[in-house]
Amino acid sequence: MREHLHRFFFCALAVLAVVVAGCGSPPPAEDPGAGIVTDDLGPDMRAYREDNADPAGIVVWFHGMDSDGTEFGHNPKHRHFAEPLLRDGWVVVSASAGGNSFGNEAAMTDYRRLINRARAEYGTRRMLFAGESMGVLPALRLYAEPEFAGIVGLVGVSPLTGLPPTLRGVDFIVDAWDGPVPQSADPLSSKAAVYEQRRMLFFYSTGDTVVPSAAGARAFAIRFGKAATVTLEICEGDHVDGSCYGGDAALAFAEHDRR
Secondary structure, three states, X not given: OHHHHHHHHHHHHHHHHHHHHOOOOOOOOOOOOOOEEEEEEEOOEEXXXXXXXXXXXXXXXXXXXXXXXXXXXXXXXXHHXXXXXXXXXXXXXXXXXXXXXXXXXXXXXXXXXXXXXHHHHHOOOOEEEEEEHHHHHHHHHHHOOHHHOOOOEEEEEOOOOOOOHHHHOOHHHHHHOOOOOOHHHOHHHOOHHHHOOOEEEEEEEOOOOOOOHHHOHHHHHHHHOOOOEEEEEEEOOOOOOHHHOOHHHHHHHHHHHHO
């Protein structure tokens, strides 16, 4: 049964890799859209923002499998997600963070470095976490830390919210961690108190064939719904379907603290 699950998850993530990475072909040259500029924040770190706009806040983007954080310059789904936020003055920052890291410690260090660099560059501590699929793992791990308790919240697209024991033995996840995957890598194993008064918005599809239900949006809501505010938005299709990139809903969620 364990081997069967591993094979299923491997095949499903292989499908995701094709969906996200375009069969391994290099992405087209970046074109973030009219009036949107890209800043180089350092090695493997970048920012997207509306030219000549005062920063309304920082969106930290946690990329999915076989991505590198440059999606907003060439992927229509990601641009659809980011456009409302960018037009409202939010700066979207991202990092490659070791590629397919599954939230390993090196990736956590990279995302902390990105956050510190973005805060210094744009002069604001108002922040929203957002990510897709695998990227929600490091986002949730960081959000559980006291330093980030006061951010606006976390938006997840087709989120992988945990690494239950059955997934911690999958070869490519073990490889990402360079050895045994600790329980601390699994947000679903955390005490409920670490997400107390945190806010999450998860876009998920009931037809998702990639993320196991035991490690998805609903599993997180059941586990932490009494401590955190977890809003679930149902989208269509399979994993990371275009309908799951709800930019307008993400902006409304982000603006919650200004009401």
